[in-house]
Amino acid sequence: MNSFAMHGHARLPRVCIIGAGIVGTATAFFLARSGCDVTIVERGTVGGQASGVNFGGVRCHGRDPSELPLAMRSRTIWNRLAELIGHDCDFEAPGHLKIARSSAEMDTLTRWFDIGRAHDLDVELLDRTQLMRRFPWLASDIVGASLCKGDGFANPRLVAPTFARAARALGASVLEGSAVTAIDRLQGGGFRVSGANFNALEADVVVNAAGAWAASLGLPFGAAAPTVTRAPQMFVTEPTARFIGPVLGLVSGDIYLRQSVRGNVIFGGGQGHIDPGGIRSHPDETTFARTPALMRNLIPALTHTALLRSWTGLEANTPDGLPVIGTSAGHDGFIHAYGFSGHGFATGPGVGETLSELILRGQTRIDLTSFHPDRFNTIARPAAL
C-alpha cells in the first residue's frame, strides 16, 4: 500500500494537505497529534467553502452500508470534540427523522431499518398515528417515518476553524490565501507543491482534500472520479420558539430541516448556480420560491416565519454517492479524499482520523475498498473542470 512507514523510513513523513475544509483540517489535526510535520495550503480561508456553509447535519441514518462504518466512526469523534479540539462546535444529537410521503418511500425506510439494526443503530419505524402523537406539528399528509437516535447537527462555521486551530497548536502550519497550482513528483521521492502566494514546499505525502476542485487538481495522480459539482441551496428563518426536536429530512431529499439552538430554522433543498470561474455560487430564484413552500407544507406552523437569508455552497458528487478516498494505482504517496456527495461534514472527522492511519501505518480500521479512486476506471472520464 502507500504507507510512508512501510517504505522503511525512520522519521515521520512530511505531509502537505491541499484544502482546509473539514477533511483537510481534521486530517491535519490527527496527523499533528502523532507528531507529523503537516502543512495545509488553502486557496481561500479555513472552512470558507462547503465545510463552512453546509447544513450541519451529522447522520448515520439512511447511509449506504459501505459508508456506514465510516459515518459511525466519525460519529464517535463528534461526541468527543470538546475533549479533542477544545470546543464542542455546538454539536447536539436530538436524532434524525426521515419522512416518507408515499408507501414506496416507506418501503425504503423499512429496508434500511434492517441495515441500521444490523449495525446496532437505535432505529425506530413510526406509522402515521405514532408520528402524529410524537410530532403533532408535522403536516398530516405523511405516510410514516424512521427515527434514528444519536444523529444530530453541529455548527459548520465553527468546525473546520476549530480543527485548524487545534492542529496549529500541535505545530501544523495553515497557509490561507494560497492556491496550489502545481504538484511535481521529485526524482528522489516525494513531491514539490507550489502555487500562488506561498513558498513552494516539499512533502513526502500529499493529501488532495480540495473539495469540489479536487477532481481536476488530482488529475495527474490517477483516475479522476467523474464528479459532478452542484450548489445545494440553504435558507435560514428568524428565530422562533424551539419545538422541532430531531433533524428532519424527506426520503425524496427535496428538503432537510433543523432548528438551531437559538431557534432559527435552517433548511435546505434544491440547487443554486455556480458562478463563472467555478469558485463561488449563488441562490436560484425558483428554488427561492419552491423550497420555502415545501417547508411550509411540512410544518404549517412555520407559515408566517420570516426568511432571513439564503445561500449556497459547492460540493462534488460521485456517480455512486460514495466518496473517493485513497491512492490511485501507481501513484503512491498521493492520497485523494473528495467527492463526499453531500455527506462530508458528518464523515469529515472520521475521514481525518482514517487518513492519518493510512499515512502513518499504511492500514486503516475502516475498509476503504468501496471508496477506491480507481473504481470508476471503466466509466468514461470527464473533461477537466
Add this chain to the structure above:
Amino acid sequence: MGNETETPRIAIVGGGPAGMRAAGLLAAAGLRPVLFNEAPEPGGQIYRRPPPPLRTVLSPARLYGPDAVRAMALHSDFEAVADRIDHRSGTLVWNIMKQEHGGFRLLHQDADGGQGAHNCDAVILATGAMDRILPMPGWTLPGVWSMGGAQVMLKGQASLVGRRPVFAGSGPLLYLVAWQYAKEGGRPAAVIDASTFAAKLRAAPMLAARPAVALRGLAMAAALRLRGIPVIEGAHADRIEATDTGMRVHWSSSTSSGQIDGDAVAIGHGLKSEQQLAELLGCRSRHNAESGQWLIETDPEGRTSVAGAYLAGDMAGIRGGHAAEFAGELAAWALLADLKHRDNASRRAVLRRKLSRQDRFRRGLEQAFPFPQHRIASLPDETIVCRCEGISASALRRAITDWQPADVNRLKAMSRCGMGRCQGRLCGQIAAGLLTAQLGRTPGDVGHLRAQAPIKPIPGSQLIVEKGAVE
C-alpha cells in the same frame, strides 16, 4: 443593453426625493419608468407624509418647516406626471440580479404580500439611508428610539415618543428632531451633542457652502436653549437606564459628567447609506475616511461600476434632501444620455455644479459632527452590539481574540454578529470598528458585511412565484 428597437425599460428603486425626481424626468422623456417604493407614499424619509386622515392635522408647513415649499413642489411635480409612471408603492425590492444577456432582474414583494419579478434594461437605485447608531449599555431598552424613528413617529403618525425625551448623538438631525419635538408639544429634557463647539467652528468654512442651511442649524440650537432646554456639547451619552418614572441618561464630557431624566431617549449619529441592492449587483465600493463608511463608487453623475446601474440620493453618500433631488435628476439625465435617447449637457453641468457645492457642505457636516469612531474601541464589555442576536462587545472581543478573523465577514461567521433580522445593518460597522481597534488593522482591511438576499426578512408564506410548482 436590451433590445434597441423597443423603448428601454427603466426601473427606479426608492420613492424619496432622488427617486421621485429621476422618475419625473424619465416620465417627461416618455419612458414610463417603473418606480418601486417600499413606503406606501412617495416622499421618502425627509418628505414623509402622514396617512390621509392625519394630513389636515399635520400641514406641510408644520411637517417640513422651511423645506415646506420644496416638499410641496416635489410632491406636486411628481403628481403632475404620475400617470406616466408605473408607481408600485408598498413594494419591497428584496433581490436584484444581473441578467445573462444584459439588464437586470428585480424580485419584489408587493403591498398585498404577493411576489413578483421584474426585468429591466437599466436601474436607478435610490434607497436612501438609515440611522447610524453608536451603541451604549441600555440602548436596547424599551423607550429608546433611533433619531429617525422618533421623527417618523412625528411625521408619519403625528405622535411623540415621549413628552420629555432626551436627544443624544450628533449630526444635524439631532437638533432638527429635538426642535420639531419642542414645536409639536414636547419638551426635550436635553440635547446631548457628541460634537464639540470647536469642531463645528473648524467646519464653518465648508458649511458656508450653504449658508442658509448652516444658519438654520444654529438657529435651532439657539431656539432650544432659549426655551431653557439644556444643550450639552462635546458630551457623550455613556449609559441609559430605566428608572421607576422613566429613562435616565448618564453622560460625560472631557470636563464634566452628569445624568438627565426623561420619559424616552432618541439616539443617533447621523445616517448611513442603504446600499444592499448595489452590493448585490456587485457595484464597487470603497471605504470613505471622512464619513467612516463604505460607499459605492460612482462618477459625478451617478454611474456605478456596473453598466446600466445608477445611484442617486443618500444611497451614494449622505448629502440630504436637496442634493437627492439634484442627484436623482442627474442620474436620470446620465441614463438618458447613455441610452442615446436624449441629452442635455448644459443641465447636467448645472446639476453637477450644484451637487459639488452640496458635497462641500456634506464634508463640512462630517467635520462638524464626526462619527466618534474612537468610542467603539472603548465600548463597555456589557454593551449589546448586535441586538438581533444579543451579541455583546465582550463576546465580540473574545471572538476576535479566539479566531483572529481576517475580516468582518469572518467575525460574523464566528460570532453570529450581524446574522439576525437586520442583517448587520446596525451592528456591522461597530463590529468592524472593534476588529480594527483590537487587531490594529485598517477599515479597508476588515471590510464590511456582505449584503445577502433577501435584503429584508420576508415571510416564507409569501414566496410563491410559480403556482402549483410544489406538491
